Amino acid sequence: MQRAGIIGHPVAHSLSPVFQGAAFAACGLDVVYERWDTAGDQLAMRIQSLRASDCLGANVTVPWKEAVIPMLDEVGGQASVVGAVNTIVNRDGRLFGFNTDGAGLVAALRNEAGFDPAGRTFLLLGAGGSARGIAFALADARAARVGIWNRTPSRAVLLRDALGAAGYTCEALPEPLPGFDCVINTTSAGMRGGPDPGGTPVPLAAIGQPALVVDIVYAPEATPFLAAAAQAEMNVLGGLPMLIYQGTLAFEHWTGIRAPIDVMFDAARKALAGHAP
Ligand code: ATR
Secondary structure, eight states, X not given: OEEEEEEESSXXXXXXXXXXXXXXXXXXXXXXXXXXXXXXXXXHHHHHHTTXXXXXXXXXXXXXXXXXXXXXXXXXXXXXXXXOOSEEEEETTEEEEEOOXXXXXXXXXXXXXXXXXXXXXXXXXXXXHHHHHHHHHHHHTTOSEEEEEXXXXXXHHHHHHHHHHTTOOOEEESSOOSOOSEEEEOSOTTOTTSSOTTOOSSOGGGGOOOSEEEEOOOSSSSOHHHHHXXXXXXXXXXXXXXXXXXXXXXHHHHHSSOOOHHHHHHHHHHHHHTSOO
């Protein structure tokens, strides 16, 4: 038997064990995917343990996506410019870091909403860790324009500058503006169990009539922001597809085989249905 798992603090509510476990089983792979709740003083030892020959690697979640980087042997692709790793792969005792969060969102846009970012304009609401990965991935996917609005404006400026240092152009907006093709809520406003479960990041009226409204929050399936957009007859995409696609990309890094995406969606939806709306 081989092992994989999710490293974070806390990880009790993570859906990854549910859909990754289902994916390994569906592919006939003898892999157990565990919750590895890891406090800060245990992080180095936890990462070291991934080098064992029976370990495929791990996912990394809040708050350790940045902290793990110096503990790895190589950080590839977007992860090094984004400055955050959500997937670690063990290859013969060497640890490779990747970031599949932004690519997961781009895959979700393309495959679940039929929306290719190339040549389109985006308004990101929020400038935290999630916004960072998404902003880089959208710029990389040749979005025509990326505007970032954040409740605390200085963080939007910092993110704009980080993208600029990597050779990408985007704008820090003092106010959310209408006129973008796609608006993405990357904040925790509206998230079950978060600091503002009943809230919206901005009033819907502030964003005009975009072709697509996305919320990366997946519980509840329709946040107040997404529900208001759907009510106003806008096209909407919830957060579950991004979660699943970042997971399929991680699975493919570990195994080298195509992830069984339908199995992963089904397992996650069943687990989410077990919660009250
Ligand atoms: P994550 O890694 O999930 O992005 P984070 O780095 O803590 O988490 O960032 C949370 C984001 O949600 C920030 O952009 C935060 O805005 P501030 O920088 O002003 O704190 C945003 N956010 C959280 N609650 C919000 C709310 N009720 N309305 C608007 N923005 C909110």
